[in-house]
Amino acid sequence: MRRFRLAVAQIAPTLGDVDKNLALHEKVAHEAISKSVNLLVFPELSLTGYFLKDQVPSVAVSPQAPVLETLRNLSHRVAMVVGFVEEAPDHRFYNAAAYLEGGEIRHIHRKVYLPTYGIFDEQRYLASGGRIRAFDTALGRMAILICEDMWHPSAVGIAAWDGAEVILCPSSSPGRGLGRAEPFQNAGTWERVIRAYGDLFTSFVVYANRVGYEDGACFWGGSEVIGPAGDTRAKARYLEEELLVVDVEPGALRRARIANPLLRDERMDLTLRELHRLIREHAGLPDGERGEPVG
Amino acid sequence: MHELRLNCDTVCSVLTGFIDNEVRKAGFERVVVGLSGGVDSALSTYLAAEALGPQSVWAILMPYRTSNPESMEHATLVVNTLGVNSLTVDITPMVDAYFASFPDADNVRRGNKMARERMTILFDHSARLGGLVLGTSNKTELLLGYGTLYGDMASAINPLGDLYKTQVRQLARHLGIPAVIVEKQPSADLWAGQTDEAELGFTYEEVDKVLRLLVDERWEAADLVAEGFDEKFVRAVYHRVRASQYKRRLPVIAKVSSRTIDRDFRYPRDWGR
Numbered sequence: 349m350r351r352f353r354l355a356v357a358q359i360a361p362t363l364g365d366v367d368k369n370l371a372l373h374e375k376v377a378h379e380a381i382s383k384s385v386n387l388l389v390f391p392e393l394s395l396t397g398y399f400l401k402d403q404v405p406s407v408a409v410s411p412q413a414p415v416l417e418t419l420r421n422l423s424h425r426v427a428m429v430v431g432f433v434e435e436a437p438d439h440r441f442y443n444a445a446a447y448l449e450g451g452e453i454r455h456i457h458r459k460v461y462l463p464t465y466g467i468f469d470e471q472r473y474l475a476s477g478g479r480i481r482a483f484d485t486a487l488g489r490m491a492i493l494i495c496e497d498m499w500h501p502s503a504v505g506i507a508a509w510d511g512a513e514v515i516l517c518p519s520s521s522p523g524r525g526l527g528r529a530e531p532f533q534n535a536g537t538w539e540r541v542i543r544a545y546g547d548l549f550t551s552f553v554v555y556a557n558r559v560g561y562e563d564g565a566c567f568w569g570g571s572e573v574i575g576p577a578g579d580t581r582a583k584a585r586y587l588e589e590e591l592l593v594v595d596v597e598p599g600a601l602r603r604a605r606i607a608n609p610l611l612r613d614e615r616m617d618l619t620l621r622e623l624h625r626l627i628r629e630h631a632g633l634p635d636g637e638r639g640e641p642v643g
Numbered sequence: 644m645h646e647l648r649l650n651c652d653t654v655c656s657v658l659t660g661f662i663d664n665e666v667r668k669a670g671f672e673r674v675v676v677g678l679s680g681g682v683d684s685a686l687s688t689y690l691a692a693e694a695l696g697p698q699s700v701w702a703i704l705m706p707y708r709t710s711n712p713e714s715m716e717h718a719t720l721v722v723n724t725l726g727v728n729s730l731t732v733d734i735t736p737m738v739d740a741y742f743a744s745f746p747d748a749d750n751v752r753r754g755n756k757m758a759r760e761r762m763t764i765l766f767d768h769s770a771r772l773g774g775l776v777l778g779t780s781n782k783t784e785l786l787l788g789y790g791t792l793y794g795d796m797a798s799a800i801n802p803l804g805d806l807y808k809t810q811v812r813q814l815a816r817h818l819g820i821p822a823v824i825v826e827k828q829p830s831a832d833l834w835a836g837q838t839d840e841a842e843l844g845f846t847y848e849e850v851d852k853v854l855r856l857l858v859d860e861r862w863e864a865a866d867l868v869a870e871g872f873d874e875k876f877v878r879a880v881y882h883r884v885r886a887s888q889y890k891r892r893l894p895v896i897a898k899v900s901s902r903t904i905d906r907d908f909r910y911p912r913d914w915g916r
Contacts, residue, residue, distance in 0.1 A: 363913050401909040523657065525859075526810075527646060531653040561664040563912045564800075566657045587656055 349488025349513045349598045352386040356571040356592040358584045359390065360560025363397035366407055370395060370415050373430060376591060377422050383593055386487055387427045391518050391558035391571075392459075392495050393443060394431040398520040399562045404473040408435035411446065411453055423448035427485065429492060429556070431518050433474075434458065440475035445492050445518050447485065455483040457492035461500050467522060467565065468496075482510035488598070495519040498541065508549035509614060513601055515545065519557045522565035531568050531586045539572070547578030550604040550611060552596055559589055576604035646859075647851055649810050651817035658802045659694035665800045666695065666775050668916040673774030677765050677795070678702040678729070679832065680717035683803060684779040685824050686815045690802050691777055692725045693818075700727040701772050705761045708735040714832050717824050724821070730768070734760045754833030758794025766797075775799040783808040783847060786854055787880070788887020789839070795831075796890065807854065808847040845876065853880050 357376045361369045373390065380388045392398065395415065396407040409415055409432060419430055427449040434444035434456065443459035458477025462470035480503055482491040491507035491514075498504060498517050507515050521538060529536025542553045552575060559569040571584040573594050582594035605611060628634070666674060674691045678684045691700045704718045715731075722729040738760055742748050748756075765776045778798025780790055782805055790796040803811060808829070815825045829839040829847070840846050853872060856862040857880070864881050868874045889895075893905055902908050 362916075363911060364915060399911050399913075401911055403910060403914070526654060527648050527650055530650060531657070561661055561913075564661060564665070566661065586653075587660060 349596075349601060351595065351597040352487045353384055353593065353595050354554065354573060355380045355383070355385040355388045355594075356554065356556045356573070356582075356584060356590075357388055357390045357394070358557065358559055358569050358571045358588075358590045358592060359394065360558060360567070360589055361391075361394055361397045363562050364400060364403045364407055365397070366395055366409075366415055369397070370418060373419060373428075374422065377419070377426055377428065379591055380593075381425050383591075385426055385593060387429075387485075389429045389516055389518060389554055389556040390431055391556050392431045392445070392520040393433065394518065394558070396431070396433055397562060398522075398558075398567075399565065400433070401469070401473065404433055404441050405435070408433040408441050410435055410437075411456060416446065416448070416453070420448050420451050420453065424451050427454075427487065429516055429518060431494070431520075436475075441473065442477055443470065443474050443494060444477075445494055445516075447483065447490065447492060447516075449485055454485055455481070455490075455492065457481075457494060459494040459497060460503060461496040463496045467524065470496075480506045480510075482507055482512040488513045490514045490516055492516045492518070495521065498545070501545075504545050504549060508551055508611060509616060512551055513598075514552040514554060514596070515549070516554045517542070517556065519555060520567055521557050522562075523568040531570070535568050535570055535586070539570070542572060542574050543578045543580070546574035546576055547608070548610060550576045550601070550608055552576055552581075552601070559587055576601045577607070647807060647809050647813075647855060649806075649813050649817075651814055654806075654814060655690070655693070655818065658690050662691055662694035662777070662800065662802055668913060669775060669799070671773060671775050673699045673701060673772055674777040674800075675701045675703060675765055675768045675772055675774040676777040676779065677761050678704055678718045678721060679779075680711075680714035680721075680824065681829060681832075682815050682820065682825050682827075683781055683784075683808075683811055685717070685721045685820050686811055686818070687777050687779045687802055688721055688725065688727060689815075689818050689820060692727055697726040698728070699774075700725070701768065701774055702727050702729045703761075703765060703768055704729060704731040705734050705764055706731070707733075707738060707757050709835055711830070711832050711835070713827075717821075717827075720821055720824070732764050734764070750834045750837075754831065755791045755794060757833055758791035758831075762794050762797045769799070778802070778804065780804055781806055781808050781811050783851055783854060785891060786858060786887075787843065787850070787883045788890045789843065790890070792890045807851040809851045844879075849876070850880055853877055854884075857881065857884070 431445045434442040445457050446453050447455040460477045464471040482489050489511045491512035523532030525533025542555050546553045555572045557571050558567045570586045573581040575581050584590040584592040676688050769776050776799045778801025781803045784790045830837050864877050867877045
């Protein structure tokens with residue numbers, strides 16, 4: 349990776365109003381350009397809002413849609429990660445985030461883990477993505493994981509083992525649970541988790557959360573950039589809009605990976621063997637090594 | 644009780660932000676709130692005054708001839724402390740006119756009628772003043788069904804519905820609501836001498852502990868009993884929550900079309916806002 353200036357757009361999108369949200373993206377992008385930002389990360393579903401329910405098909409677009417073309421054109425001046433509902437040619441709908449750079453779509457991540465419990469209902473409306481990939485950009489090798497994807501350490505592991513130096517996490521996290529952490533109980537969990545990922549995967553972790561309210565749910569903000577030693581590089585305020593700007597540099601990544609060569613020592617072959625065994629066991633199939641039926 | 648303790652500064656920010664956001668999204672600038680003199684409506688009014696400014700809050704005081712005079716005093720204290728707009732509408736003539744035809748009605752019918760009379764006045768003033776009706780029902784009342792359906796349970800937005808009664812008190816103390824309001828015996832004041840805790844048969848402190856575990860922490864009733872909670876009490880609370888489920892839902896619709904409202908016609912409340 350090269351040294352670059354990163355920004356998180358901690359915004360409050362308007363639910364279901366793509367035109368209004370596009371205007372907000374353009375405004376924030378111009379502000380970022382004026383601050384010499386190289387990469388601007390928007391939250392999950394930044395162009396549509398989060399609790400869409402039956403509006404999903406109405407706000408969905410293909411990656412070639414004019415709304416993304418407008419932002420693609422702006423990406424000549426600042427690279428961007430933007431969240432949208434992607435409609436595939438087979439009319440499946442994905443919670444997606446696109447990395448836009450130099451007028452091109454460099455990468456699209458489709459959210460893999462769709463939370464459908466508690467306050468969440470994503471699997472009712474959306475299809476699950478089938479890939480986790482790191483990708484090369486002009487700034488370095490990156491991966492995108494959307495919100496709940498990060499609550500599955502295997503997903504973050506794949507991104508890091510695929511060479512990501514910067515893990516970008518657009519999020520729309522509504523506050524749940526009072527009293528045990530500021531501002532909400534789940535915010536405390538997020539803050540622990542992303543620091544641990546910085547440490548364990550010796551990578552930069554960018555957590556881009558939104559603010560605002562939808563149907564009484566409060567998105568708590570608190571976006572962060574965590575360094576490859578689990579250190580806090582920058583943190584946005586809770587509950588308020590902010591453009592969080594911070595410089596990141598390759599030296600820190602190199603030093604972290606020398607001090608903690610965890611990625612070097614990763615045993616992917618062993619992990620894969622054990623995963624094969626677990627998959628067979630969970631399916632009630634015979635154990636390949638022992639040739640015995642399980643259970 | 645640790646988990647019922649609030650980070651009050653944060654909760655205030657979230658709730659005032661909620662009021663401001665929901666009111667403006669709906670195209671309004673004001674709220675209308677029924678101010679009874681109790682801690683719940685006092686807290687809603689304080690939060691609204693903080694969120695929108697006192698000039699944008701209309702407190703409607705709606706006494707009945709048997710209401711405890713203390714209730715009016717406490718409501719007036721809130722109005723004067725905050726400098727919000729206020730209006731008093733005596734509901735005695737309309738309630739008494741109605742029950743002149745049904746003189747044998749019991750306290751429950753009379754209480755429900757009063758609550759619904761107040762609701763119609765609030766929604767009329769919502770139209771008159773261009774303000775959303777601000778709710779005052781807390782989570783304890785909503786879960787126990789201790790409120791009048793389409794009466795005090797009716798509102799456009801409710802900042803308190805996810806806070807237990809004991810948490811309402813914490814927040815009220817934090818905001819400096821006068822102790823005479825926060826520390827008095829809670830009462831619906833629908834008839835002389837009525838108190839919530841006498842009517843319910845337990846204290847809010849006791850029931851909030853049980854409700855938090857049953858609802859927020861998803862304990863089974865048997866888990867609570869195994870932890871030493873009184874079985875009869877736990878069963879009674881559980882029964883009340885289950886029996887009042889209908890009060891927390893829209894009227895049940897007979898489903899015959901290919902897409903029924905609220906079952907598979909699902910849009911956010913903030914649709915288009």
